[in-house]
Amino acid sequence: MITVINMAKRKPGSPKICDCQGARKSxxxxxxxxxxxxxxxxxxxxxxxxxxxxxxxxxxxxxxxxxxxxxxxxxxxxxxxxxxxxxxxxxAGSRAHHDHLICTACGCFTEAVDPEIERLQERLAAKHGYKISSHRLEIYGLCPCCSKKV
Amino acid sequence: MITVINMAKRKPGSPKICDCQGARKSxxxxxxxxxxxxxxxxxxxxxxxxxxxxxxxxxxxxxxxxxxxxxxxxxxxxxxxxxxxxxxxxxAGSRAHHDHLICTACGCFTEAVDPEIERLQERLAAKHGYKISSHRLEIYGLCPCCSKKV
DNA sequence: TGGAATAATGATAACCGTTATCAATATGGC
DNA sequence: GCCATATTGATAACGGTTATCATTATTCCA
Missing domain, CATH: 1.10.10.10 (Winged helix-like DNA-binding domain superfamily/Winged helix DNA-binding domain)
Structure with a gap:
Protein backbone atom coordinates (compact mmCIF):
# COMPACT_ATOMS: atom_id res chain seq x y z
CA MET A 1 0.00 0.00 0.00
CA ILE A 2 1.34 3.38 -0.96
CA THR A 3 0.95 6.23 1.47
CA VAL A 4 0.81 9.71 0.07
CA ILE A 5 0.38 12.61 2.44
CA ASN A 6 -1.75 15.20 0.79
CA MET A 7 0.44 15.43 -2.24
CA ALA A 8 -2.25 15.90 -4.85
CA LYS A 9 -4.77 18.47 -5.97
CA ARG A 10 -3.60 21.26 -3.74
CA LYS A 11 -3.93 24.68 -5.26
CA PRO A 12 -0.81 26.79 -4.87
CA GLY A 13 -0.84 29.65 -2.41
CA SER A 14 -3.08 28.17 0.24
CA PRO A 15 -1.91 28.43 3.82
CA LYS A 16 0.27 25.66 5.09
CA ILE A 17 1.96 24.82 8.32
CA CYS A 18 4.53 22.69 6.63
CA ASP A 19 5.83 22.49 3.12
CA CYS A 20 3.94 19.36 2.24
CA GLN A 21 1.87 20.05 -0.83
CA GLY A 22 -1.79 20.32 0.10
CA ALA A 23 -1.43 20.57 3.86
CA ARG A 24 -3.97 22.77 5.55
CA LYS A 25 -3.33 24.72 8.70
CA SER A 26 -4.67 23.13 11.83
CA ALA A 92 15.06 20.64 12.85
CA GLY A 93 15.45 23.55 10.51
CA SER A 94 17.55 26.02 12.39
CA ARG A 95 19.20 23.30 14.42
CA ALA A 96 22.37 21.78 13.05
CA HIS A 97 23.12 18.11 12.80
CA HIS A 98 24.44 16.61 16.01
CA ASP A 99 25.16 13.28 17.57
CA HIS A 100 23.88 12.02 20.89
CA LEU A 101 25.42 11.03 24.18
CA ILE A 102 22.87 8.88 25.97
CA CYS A 103 23.07 8.06 29.64
CA THR A 104 22.46 4.40 30.37
CA ALA A 105 21.44 5.19 33.93
CA CYS A 106 19.03 8.11 33.76
CA GLY A 107 18.25 8.03 30.04
CA CYS A 108 19.09 11.67 29.43
CA PHE A 109 20.34 12.89 26.05
CA THR A 110 23.18 15.27 25.40
CA GLU A 111 23.84 16.74 21.99
CA ALA A 112 27.36 16.89 20.69
CA VAL A 113 29.24 17.37 17.46
CA ASP A 114 32.84 16.82 16.54
CA PRO A 115 33.66 18.17 13.09
CA GLU A 116 36.62 15.86 12.84
CA ILE A 117 34.45 12.81 13.41
CA GLU A 118 32.09 14.07 10.73
CA ARG A 119 34.96 14.39 8.31
CA LEU A 120 36.38 10.99 9.13
CA GLN A 121 32.99 9.43 8.56
CA GLU A 122 32.98 10.81 5.06
CA ARG A 123 36.43 9.36 4.57
CA LEU A 124 35.39 5.98 5.93
CA ALA A 125 32.35 5.86 3.68
CA ALA A 126 34.35 6.90 0.64
CA LYS A 127 36.91 4.21 1.41
CA HIS A 128 34.14 1.62 1.07
CA GLY A 129 32.62 3.26 -1.98
CA TYR A 130 29.55 4.55 -0.18
CA LYS A 131 27.71 7.75 -0.96
CA ILE A 132 26.55 9.02 2.45
CA SER A 133 23.00 10.22 2.80
CA SER A 134 22.93 10.34 6.59
CA HIS A 135 24.55 8.89 9.62
CA ARG A 136 23.87 8.24 13.22
CA LEU A 137 26.31 8.25 16.08
CA GLU A 138 25.21 7.43 19.56
CA ILE A 139 27.53 7.11 22.51
CA TYR A 140 26.15 5.23 25.50
CA GLY A 141 27.57 5.62 28.96
CA LEU A 142 27.18 7.44 32.24
CA CYS A 143 26.46 11.14 32.20
CA PRO A 144 28.49 13.34 34.57
CA CYS A 145 25.64 13.45 37.05
CA CYS A 146 25.10 9.69 37.18
CA SER A 147 28.76 8.78 37.22
CA LYS A 148 29.14 10.83 40.40
CA LYS A 149 26.39 8.85 42.09
CA VAL A 150 28.05 5.48 41.56
CA MET B 1 8.34 -7.98 36.44
CA ILE B 2 11.91 -9.14 36.84
CA THR B 3 13.24 -11.63 34.34
CA VAL B 4 15.99 -13.93 35.52
CA ILE B 5 17.40 -16.44 33.10
CA ASN B 6 18.20 -19.54 35.04
CA MET B 7 20.35 -17.74 37.49
CA ALA B 8 19.55 -19.79 40.56
CA LYS B 9 20.27 -23.19 41.97
CA ARG B 10 22.66 -24.28 39.31
CA LYS B 11 25.37 -26.55 40.57
CA PRO B 12 28.83 -25.69 39.31
CA GLY B 13 30.41 -27.85 36.66
CA SER B 14 27.36 -28.76 34.65
CA PRO B 15 27.64 -28.41 30.87
CA LYS B 16 26.67 -25.11 29.39
CA ILE B 17 26.45 -23.65 25.96
CA CYS B 18 26.76 -20.16 27.24
CA ASP B 19 28.11 -18.65 30.38
CA CYS B 20 24.74 -17.93 31.89
CA GLN B 21 24.58 -19.59 35.25
CA GLY B 22 22.30 -22.58 35.13
CA ALA B 23 22.02 -22.89 31.37
CA ARG B 24 21.72 -26.41 30.08
CA LYS B 25 22.98 -27.58 26.75
CA SER B 26 20.35 -27.96 24.09
CA ALA B 92 30.69 -11.71 18.98
CA GLY B 93 33.62 -13.07 20.91
CA SER B 94 36.36 -13.39 18.35
CA ARG B 95 34.95 -10.58 16.27
CA ALA B 96 36.14 -7.09 17.00
CA HIS B 97 33.93 -4.08 17.39
CA HIS B 98 32.94 -2.45 14.14
CA ASP B 99 30.55 0.13 12.77
CA HIS B 100 28.09 -0.36 9.95
CA LEU B 101 27.60 1.10 6.52
CA ILE B 102 24.00 0.44 5.55
CA CYS B 103 22.74 0.75 2.00
CA THR B 104 19.46 2.63 1.81
CA ALA B 105 18.66 0.98 -1.52
CA CYS B 106 19.38 -2.72 -1.12
CA GLY B 107 19.63 -2.87 2.67
CA CYS B 108 23.02 -4.57 2.71
CA PHE B 109 25.42 -4.11 5.61
CA THR B 110 29.14 -3.46 5.40
CA GLU B 111 31.38 -3.58 8.42
CA ALA B 112 33.99 -0.91 8.90
CA VAL B 113 36.23 0.51 11.58
CA ASP B 114 38.26 3.66 11.75
CA PRO B 115 40.54 3.73 14.78
CA GLU B 116 40.70 7.48 14.60
CA ILE B 117 36.94 7.80 14.83
CA GLU B 118 36.98 5.48 17.81
CA ARG B 119 39.56 7.66 19.51
CA LEU B 120 37.72 10.87 18.74
CA GLN B 121 34.55 9.42 20.18
CA GLU B 122 36.35 8.85 23.45
CA ARG B 123 37.52 12.43 23.33
CA LEU B 124 34.05 13.74 22.58
CA ALA B 125 32.55 11.76 25.44
CA ALA B 126 35.24 12.90 27.85
CA LYS B 127 34.65 16.48 26.82
CA HIS B 128 31.07 16.13 28.00
CA GLY B 129 31.99 14.24 31.14
CA TYR B 130 30.65 10.90 29.92
CA LYS B 131 32.07 7.51 30.77
CA ILE B 132 31.57 5.47 27.59
CA SER B 133 30.17 1.99 27.88
CA SER B 134 29.40 1.48 24.22
CA HIS B 135 28.67 3.35 21.06
CA ARG B 136 26.97 2.89 17.77
CA LEU B 137 27.86 4.44 14.46
CA GLU B 138 25.78 3.79 11.40
CA ILE B 139 26.34 5.42 8.08
CA TYR B 140 23.43 5.32 5.66
CA GLY B 141 23.88 5.80 1.95
CA LEU B 142 24.27 3.98 -1.34
CA CYS B 143 26.61 1.03 -1.50
CA PRO B 144 29.03 0.87 -4.46
CA CYS B 145 26.78 -1.58 -6.28
CA CYS B 146 23.60 0.46 -5.90
CA SER B 147 25.20 3.81 -6.64
CA LYS B 148 26.28 2.42 -10.01
CA LYS B 149 22.71 1.50 -10.87
CA VAL B 150 21.35 5.00 -10.34
C1' DT C 1 19.88 -46.99 35.28
C1' DG C 2 15.97 -44.79 37.00
C1' DG C 3 13.81 -40.84 38.97
C1' DA C 4 13.40 -36.34 40.89
C1' DA C 5 14.29 -31.56 40.13
C1' DT C 6 14.21 -28.19 37.03
C1' DA C 7 15.59 -26.02 32.62
C1' DA C 8 14.08 -25.77 27.78
C1' DT C 9 10.53 -25.84 24.47
C1' DG C 10 6.41 -24.74 21.24
C1' DA C 11 2.13 -22.69 20.73
C1' DT C 12 0.07 -18.79 21.35
C1' DA C 13 -1.64 -14.78 23.88
C1' DA C 14 -0.07 -10.45 25.28
C1' DC C 15 2.49 -6.31 24.73
C1' DC C 16 3.95 -1.91 22.78
C1' DG C 17 4.95 1.51 19.50
C1' DT C 18 3.16 2.73 15.29
C1' DT C 19 0.02 2.85 11.22
C1' DA C 20 -4.44 2.14 8.71
C1' DT C 21 -9.40 2.61 8.59
C1' DC C 22 -13.51 5.11 8.65
C1' DA C 23 -17.11 8.05 9.79
C1' DA C 24 -17.49 12.71 11.50
C1' DT C 25 -15.70 17.33 11.48
C1' DA C 26 -12.99 21.39 10.15
C1' DT C 27 -10.76 24.15 6.64
C1' DG C 28 -10.16 27.04 2.58
C1' DG C 29 -11.52 28.71 -2.04
C1' DC C 30 -15.25 30.43 -4.25
C1' DG D 1 -22.60 29.92 3.00
C1' DC D 2 -21.37 25.90 0.05
C1' DC D 3 -18.57 22.45 -1.82
C1' DA D 4 -14.52 19.73 -2.12
C1' DT D 5 -11.43 17.78 0.53
C1' DA D 6 -8.00 17.69 4.32
C1' DT D 7 -7.98 16.63 9.26
C1' DT D 8 -9.40 14.37 13.23
C1' DG D 9 -10.39 10.80 17.08
C1' DA D 10 -11.45 6.27 18.18
C1' DT D 11 -10.00 2.12 17.51
C1' DA D 12 -8.61 -1.98 14.92
C1' DA D 13 -4.66 -3.79 12.88
C1' DC D 14 0.17 -4.60 12.39
C1' DG D 15 4.96 -6.40 13.28
C1' DG D 16 8.56 -7.44 16.24
C1' DT D 17 9.29 -9.11 20.70
C1' DT D 18 8.18 -11.11 25.29
C1' DA D 19 5.35 -13.70 28.75
C1' DT D 20 2.58 -17.68 29.91
C1' DC D 21 1.84 -22.37 30.55
C1' DA D 22 1.57 -27.11 29.89
C1' DT D 23 4.73 -30.48 27.98
C1' DT D 24 9.27 -32.34 27.10
C1' DA D 25 14.24 -32.76 27.70
C1' DT D 26 18.37 -32.48 30.48
C1' DT D 27 21.15 -33.07 34.46
C1' DC D 28 22.29 -34.77 38.88
C1' DC D 29 22.30 -38.18 42.16
C1' DA D 30 21.01 -42.41 44.40
Whole structure:
Protein backbone atom coordinates (compact mmCIF):
# COMPACT_ATOMS: atom_id res chain seq x y z
CA MET A 1 0.00 0.00 0.00
CA ILE A 2 1.34 3.38 -0.96
CA THR A 3 0.95 6.23 1.47
CA VAL A 4 0.81 9.71 0.07
CA ILE A 5 0.38 12.61 2.44
CA ASN A 6 -1.75 15.20 0.79
CA MET A 7 0.44 15.43 -2.24
CA ALA A 8 -2.25 15.90 -4.85
CA LYS A 9 -4.77 18.47 -5.97
CA ARG A 10 -3.60 21.26 -3.74
CA LYS A 11 -3.93 24.68 -5.26
CA PRO A 12 -0.81 26.79 -4.87
CA GLY A 13 -0.84 29.65 -2.41
CA SER A 14 -3.08 28.17 0.24
CA PRO A 15 -1.91 28.43 3.82
CA LYS A 16 0.27 25.66 5.09
CA ILE A 17 1.96 24.82 8.32
CA CYS A 18 4.53 22.69 6.63
CA ASP A 19 5.83 22.49 3.12
CA CYS A 20 3.94 19.36 2.24
CA GLN A 21 1.87 20.05 -0.83
CA GLY A 22 -1.79 20.32 0.10
CA ALA A 23 -1.43 20.57 3.86
CA ARG A 24 -3.97 22.77 5.55
CA LYS A 25 -3.33 24.72 8.70
CA SER A 26 -4.67 23.13 11.83
CA UNK A 27 -4.47 23.92 15.49
CA UNK A 28 -3.37 20.37 16.37
CA UNK A 29 -0.42 20.47 14.02
CA UNK A 30 0.49 23.90 15.39
CA UNK A 31 0.27 22.54 18.90
CA UNK A 32 2.70 19.76 18.05
CA UNK A 33 5.11 22.29 16.59
CA UNK A 34 4.85 24.42 19.70
CA UNK A 35 5.50 21.46 21.98
CA UNK A 36 8.57 20.54 20.01
CA UNK A 37 9.99 24.01 19.78
CA UNK A 38 9.41 24.85 23.43
CA UNK A 39 10.22 21.46 24.96
CA UNK A 40 13.53 19.98 26.01
CA UNK A 41 13.92 17.99 22.81
CA UNK A 42 14.35 14.23 22.33
CA UNK A 43 10.73 13.64 23.21
CA UNK A 44 8.95 10.52 22.10
CA UNK A 45 5.48 10.48 20.61
CA UNK A 46 3.79 9.71 23.90
CA UNK A 47 5.50 12.61 25.66
CA UNK A 48 4.61 14.93 22.82
CA UNK A 49 1.05 13.72 23.00
CA UNK A 50 0.82 14.46 26.72
CA UNK A 51 2.31 17.92 26.31
CA UNK A 52 0.01 18.67 23.38
CA UNK A 53 -3.03 17.65 25.42
CA UNK A 54 -2.26 20.42 27.89
CA UNK A 55 -2.66 22.87 25.04
CA UNK A 56 -5.45 21.08 23.23
CA UNK A 57 -7.35 18.64 25.44
CA UNK A 58 -8.73 15.85 23.33
CA UNK A 59 -6.00 15.73 20.73
CA UNK A 60 -5.49 12.10 19.78
CA UNK A 61 -2.28 10.14 19.61
CA UNK A 62 -2.91 9.34 15.95
CA UNK A 63 -3.01 13.03 15.15
CA UNK A 64 0.31 13.49 16.89
CA UNK A 65 1.88 10.72 14.84
CA UNK A 66 0.41 12.14 11.65
CA UNK A 67 1.67 15.62 12.45
CA UNK A 68 5.13 14.30 13.24
CA UNK A 69 5.27 12.39 9.99
CA UNK A 70 4.16 15.44 8.06
CA UNK A 71 6.65 17.69 9.82
CA UNK A 72 9.47 15.22 9.33
CA UNK A 73 8.59 14.92 5.66
CA UNK A 74 9.04 18.62 5.07
CA UNK A 75 12.17 18.89 7.24
CA UNK A 76 10.71 20.92 10.09
CA UNK A 77 11.29 18.09 12.55
CA UNK A 78 13.91 15.41 12.66
CA UNK A 79 13.32 11.92 13.95
CA UNK A 80 15.89 9.59 15.35
CA UNK A 81 15.58 6.11 16.73
CA UNK A 82 17.99 5.12 19.49
CA UNK A 83 18.72 1.59 20.63
CA UNK A 84 15.45 1.24 22.52
CA UNK A 85 13.63 1.40 19.19
CA UNK A 86 11.36 4.25 20.25
CA UNK A 87 11.45 7.25 17.94
CA UNK A 88 12.46 10.65 19.38
CA UNK A 89 11.71 13.95 17.78
CA UNK A 90 13.37 17.32 17.82
CA UNK A 91 12.84 20.53 15.89
CA ALA A 92 15.06 20.64 12.85
CA GLY A 93 15.45 23.55 10.51
CA SER A 94 17.55 26.02 12.39
CA ARG A 95 19.20 23.30 14.42
CA ALA A 96 22.37 21.78 13.05
CA HIS A 97 23.12 18.11 12.80
CA HIS A 98 24.44 16.61 16.01
CA ASP A 99 25.16 13.28 17.57
CA HIS A 100 23.88 12.02 20.89
CA LEU A 101 25.42 11.03 24.18
CA ILE A 102 22.87 8.88 25.97
CA CYS A 103 23.07 8.06 29.64
CA THR A 104 22.46 4.40 30.37
CA ALA A 105 21.44 5.19 33.93
CA CYS A 106 19.03 8.11 33.76
CA GLY A 107 18.25 8.03 30.04
CA CYS A 108 19.09 11.67 29.43
CA PHE A 109 20.34 12.89 26.05
CA THR A 110 23.18 15.27 25.40
CA GLU A 111 23.84 16.74 21.99
CA ALA A 112 27.36 16.89 20.69
CA VAL A 113 29.24 17.37 17.46
CA ASP A 114 32.84 16.82 16.54
CA PRO A 115 33.66 18.17 13.09
CA GLU A 116 36.62 15.86 12.84
CA ILE A 117 34.45 12.81 13.41
CA GLU A 118 32.09 14.07 10.73
CA ARG A 119 34.96 14.39 8.31
CA LEU A 120 36.38 10.99 9.13
CA GLN A 121 32.99 9.43 8.56
CA GLU A 122 32.98 10.81 5.06
CA ARG A 123 36.43 9.36 4.57
CA LEU A 124 35.39 5.98 5.93
CA ALA A 125 32.35 5.86 3.68
CA ALA A 126 34.35 6.90 0.64
CA LYS A 127 36.91 4.21 1.41
CA HIS A 128 34.14 1.62 1.07
CA GLY A 129 32.62 3.26 -1.98
CA TYR A 130 29.55 4.55 -0.18
CA LYS A 131 27.71 7.75 -0.96
CA ILE A 132 26.55 9.02 2.45
CA SER A 133 23.00 10.22 2.80
CA SER A 134 22.93 10.34 6.59
CA HIS A 135 24.55 8.89 9.62
CA ARG A 136 23.87 8.24 13.22
CA LEU A 137 26.31 8.25 16.08
CA GLU A 138 25.21 7.43 19.56
CA ILE A 139 27.53 7.11 22.51
CA TYR A 140 26.15 5.23 25.50
CA GLY A 141 27.57 5.62 28.96
CA LEU A 142 27.18 7.44 32.24
CA CYS A 143 26.46 11.14 32.20
CA PRO A 144 28.49 13.34 34.57
CA CYS A 145 25.64 13.45 37.05
CA CYS A 146 25.10 9.69 37.18
CA SER A 147 28.76 8.78 37.22
CA LYS A 148 29.14 10.83 40.40
CA LYS A 149 26.39 8.85 42.09
CA VAL A 150 28.05 5.48 41.56
CA MET B 1 8.34 -7.98 36.44
CA ILE B 2 11.91 -9.14 36.84
CA THR B 3 13.24 -11.63 34.34
CA VAL B 4 15.99 -13.93 35.52
CA ILE B 5 17.40 -16.44 33.10
CA ASN B 6 18.20 -19.54 35.04
CA MET B 7 20.35 -17.74 37.49
CA ALA B 8 19.55 -19.79 40.56
CA LYS B 9 20.27 -23.19 41.97
CA ARG B 10 22.66 -24.28 39.31
CA LYS B 11 25.37 -26.55 40.57
CA PRO B 12 28.83 -25.69 39.31
CA GLY B 13 30.41 -27.85 36.66
CA SER B 14 27.36 -28.76 34.65
CA PRO B 15 27.64 -28.41 30.87
CA LYS B 16 26.67 -25.11 29.39
CA ILE B 17 26.45 -23.65 25.96
CA CYS B 18 26.76 -20.16 27.24
CA ASP B 19 28.11 -18.65 30.38
CA CYS B 20 24.74 -17.93 31.89
CA GLN B 21 24.58 -19.59 35.25
CA GLY B 22 22.30 -22.58 35.13
CA ALA B 23 22.02 -22.89 31.37
CA ARG B 24 21.72 -26.41 30.08
CA LYS B 25 22.98 -27.58 26.75
CA SER B 26 20.35 -27.96 24.09
CA UNK B 27 20.32 -28.73 20.41
CA UNK B 28 18.18 -25.67 19.62
CA UNK B 29 20.59 -23.29 21.22
CA UNK B 30 23.46 -25.01 19.45
CA UNK B 31 21.59 -24.68 16.17
CA UNK B 32 21.20 -20.94 16.70
CA UNK B 33 24.91 -20.63 17.40
CA UNK B 34 25.71 -22.58 14.24
CA UNK B 35 23.43 -20.42 12.14
CA UNK B 36 25.06 -17.29 13.46
CA UNK B 37 28.61 -18.47 13.07
CA UNK B 38 28.12 -19.87 9.58
CA UNK B 39 25.78 -17.21 8.21
CA UNK B 40 26.52 -13.89 6.56
CA UNK B 41 25.95 -11.90 9.76
CA UNK B 42 23.49 -9.09 10.42
CA UNK B 43 20.60 -11.51 10.42
CA UNK B 44 17.35 -10.66 12.14
CA UNK B 45 15.45 -13.09 14.35
CA UNK B 46 13.14 -14.20 11.57
CA UNK B 47 16.04 -15.02 9.26
CA UNK B 48 17.81 -16.89 12.03
CA UNK B 49 14.61 -18.79 12.72
CA UNK B 50 14.28 -19.86 9.09
CA UNK B 51 17.89 -20.96 8.90
CA UNK B 52 17.59 -22.84 12.18
CA UNK B 53 14.51 -24.66 10.92
CA UNK B 54 16.59 -26.19 8.15
CA UNK B 55 18.77 -27.77 10.82
CA UNK B 56 16.03 -28.50 13.33
CA UNK B 57 12.56 -28.53 11.79
CA UNK B 58 10.00 -27.50 14.35
CA UNK B 59 12.16 -25.11 16.30
CA UNK B 60 9.95 -22.23 17.40
CA UNK B 61 10.52 -18.52 17.05
CA UNK B 62 10.25 -18.07 20.81
CA UNK B 63 13.14 -20.47 21.31
CA UNK B 64 15.22 -18.49 18.84
CA UNK B 65 14.54 -15.27 20.72
CA UNK B 66 15.33 -16.96 24.03
CA UNK B 67 18.56 -18.39 22.68
CA UNK B 68 19.59 -15.02 21.29
CA UNK B 69 18.90 -13.28 24.56
CA UNK B 70 20.88 -15.88 26.45
CA UNK B 71 23.79 -15.71 24.00
CA UNK B 72 23.79 -11.92 24.07
CA UNK B 73 23.75 -11.97 27.85
CA UNK B 74 26.93 -13.98 28.02
CA UNK B 75 28.68 -12.09 25.22
CA UNK B 76 28.72 -14.83 22.59
CA UNK B 77 26.45 -12.83 20.30
CA UNK B 78 26.06 -9.14 19.84
CA UNK B 79 22.81 -7.43 19.00
CA UNK B 80 22.39 -4.15 17.26
CA UNK B 81 19.30 -2.25 16.30
CA UNK B 82 19.49 -0.07 13.18
CA UNK B 83 17.07 2.66 12.23
CA UNK B 84 14.37 0.23 11.12
CA UNK B 85 14.04 -0.88 14.72
CA UNK B 86 14.54 -4.56 13.92
CA UNK B 87 17.33 -6.20 15.91
CA UNK B 88 20.20 -7.83 14.00
CA UNK B 89 22.55 -10.38 15.46
CA UNK B 90 26.11 -11.37 14.78
CA UNK B 91 28.58 -13.62 16.52
CA ALA B 92 30.69 -11.71 18.98
CA GLY B 93 33.62 -13.07 20.91
CA SER B 94 36.36 -13.39 18.35
CA ARG B 95 34.95 -10.58 16.27
CA ALA B 96 36.14 -7.09 17.00
CA HIS B 97 33.93 -4.08 17.39
CA HIS B 98 32.94 -2.45 14.14
CA ASP B 99 30.55 0.13 12.77
CA HIS B 100 28.09 -0.36 9.95
CA LEU B 101 27.60 1.10 6.52
CA ILE B 102 24.00 0.44 5.55
CA CYS B 103 22.74 0.75 2.00
CA THR B 104 19.46 2.63 1.81
CA ALA B 105 18.66 0.98 -1.52
CA CYS B 106 19.38 -2.72 -1.12
CA GLY B 107 19.63 -2.87 2.67
CA CYS B 108 23.02 -4.57 2.71
CA PHE B 109 25.42 -4.11 5.61
CA THR B 110 29.14 -3.46 5.40
CA GLU B 111 31.38 -3.58 8.42
CA ALA B 112 33.99 -0.91 8.90
CA VAL B 113 36.23 0.51 11.58
CA ASP B 114 38.26 3.66 11.75
CA PRO B 115 40.54 3.73 14.78
CA GLU B 116 40.70 7.48 14.60
CA ILE B 117 36.94 7.80 14.83
CA GLU B 118 36.98 5.48 17.81
CA ARG B 119 39.56 7.66 19.51
CA LEU B 120 37.72 10.87 18.74
CA GLN B 121 34.55 9.42 20.18
CA GLU B 122 36.35 8.85 23.45
CA ARG B 123 37.52 12.43 23.33
CA LEU B 124 34.05 13.74 22.58
CA ALA B 125 32.55 11.76 25.44
CA ALA B 126 35.24 12.90 27.85
CA LYS B 127 34.65 16.48 26.82
CA HIS B 128 31.07 16.13 28.00
CA GLY B 129 31.99 14.24 31.14
CA TYR B 130 30.65 10.90 29.92
CA LYS B 131 32.07 7.51 30.77
CA ILE B 132 31.57 5.47 27.59
CA SER B 133 30.17 1.99 27.88
CA SER B 134 29.40 1.48 24.22
CA HIS B 135 28.67 3.35 21.06
CA ARG B 136 26.97 2.89 17.77
CA LEU B 137 27.86 4.44 14.46
CA GLU B 138 25.78 3.79 11.40
CA ILE B 139 26.34 5.42 8.08
CA TYR B 140 23.43 5.32 5.66
CA GLY B 141 23.88 5.80 1.95
CA LEU B 142 24.27 3.98 -1.34
CA CYS B 143 26.61 1.03 -1.50
CA PRO B 144 29.03 0.87 -4.46
CA CYS B 145 26.78 -1.58 -6.28
CA CYS B 146 23.60 0.46 -5.90
CA SER B 147 25.20 3.81 -6.64
CA LYS B 148 26.28 2.42 -10.01
CA LYS B 149 22.71 1.50 -10.87
CA VAL B 150 21.35 5.00 -10.34
C1' DT C 1 19.88 -46.99 35.28
C1' DG C 2 15.97 -44.79 37.00
C1' DG C 3 13.81 -40.84 38.97
C1' DA C 4 13.40 -36.34 40.89
C1' DA C 5 14.29 -31.56 40.13
C1' DT C 6 14.21 -28.19 37.03
C1' DA C 7 15.59 -26.02 32.62
C1' DA C 8 14.08 -25.77 27.78
C1' DT C 9 10.53 -25.84 24.47
C1' DG C 10 6.41 -24.74 21.24
C1' DA C 11 2.13 -22.69 20.73
C1' DT C 12 0.07 -18.79 21.35
C1' DA C 13 -1.64 -14.78 23.88
C1' DA C 14 -0.07 -10.45 25.28
C1' DC C 15 2.49 -6.31 24.73
C1' DC C 16 3.95 -1.91 22.78
C1' DG C 17 4.95 1.51 19.50
C1' DT C 18 3.16 2.73 15.29
C1' DT C 19 0.02 2.85 11.22
C1' DA C 20 -4.44 2.14 8.71
C1' DT C 21 -9.40 2.61 8.59
C1' DC C 22 -13.51 5.11 8.65
C1' DA C 23 -17.11 8.05 9.79
C1' DA C 24 -17.49 12.71 11.50
C1' DT C 25 -15.70 17.33 11.48
C1' DA C 26 -12.99 21.39 10.15
C1' DT C 27 -10.76 24.15 6.64
C1' DG C 28 -10.16 27.04 2.58
C1' DG C 29 -11.52 28.71 -2.04
C1' DC C 30 -15.25 30.43 -4.25
C1' DG D 1 -22.60 29.92 3.00
C1' DC D 2 -21.37 25.90 0.05
C1' DC D 3 -18.57 22.45 -1.82
C1' DA D 4 -14.52 19.73 -2.12
C1' DT D 5 -11.43 17.78 0.53
C1' DA D 6 -8.00 17.69 4.32
C1' DT D 7 -7.98 16.63 9.26
C1' DT D 8 -9.40 14.37 13.23
C1' DG D 9 -10.39 10.80 17.08
C1' DA D 10 -11.45 6.27 18.18
C1' DT D 11 -10.00 2.12 17.51
C1' DA D 12 -8.61 -1.98 14.92
C1' DA D 13 -4.66 -3.79 12.88
C1' DC D 14 0.17 -4.60 12.39
C1' DG D 15 4.96 -6.40 13.28
C1' DG D 16 8.56 -7.44 16.24
C1' DT D 17 9.29 -9.11 20.70
C1' DT D 18 8.18 -11.11 25.29
C1' DA D 19 5.35 -13.70 28.75
C1' DT D 20 2.58 -17.68 29.91
C1' DC D 21 1.84 -22.37 30.55
C1' DA D 22 1.57 -27.11 29.89
C1' DT D 23 4.73 -30.48 27.98
C1' DT D 24 9.27 -32.34 27.10
C1' DA D 25 14.24 -32.76 27.70
C1' DT D 26 18.37 -32.48 30.48
C1' DT D 27 21.15 -33.07 34.46
C1' DC D 28 22.29 -34.77 38.88
C1' DC D 29 22.30 -38.18 42.16
C1' DA D 30 21.01 -42.41 44.40
Missing amino acids: RRREAVVEVLSSGPGHLNAEQIHKAAQKRLPGIGIATVYRALKCLCGCGKVSEFIPADGVARYEP | RRREAVVEVLSSGPGHLNAEQIHKAAQKRLPGIGIATVYRALKCLCGCGKVSEFIPADGVARYEP
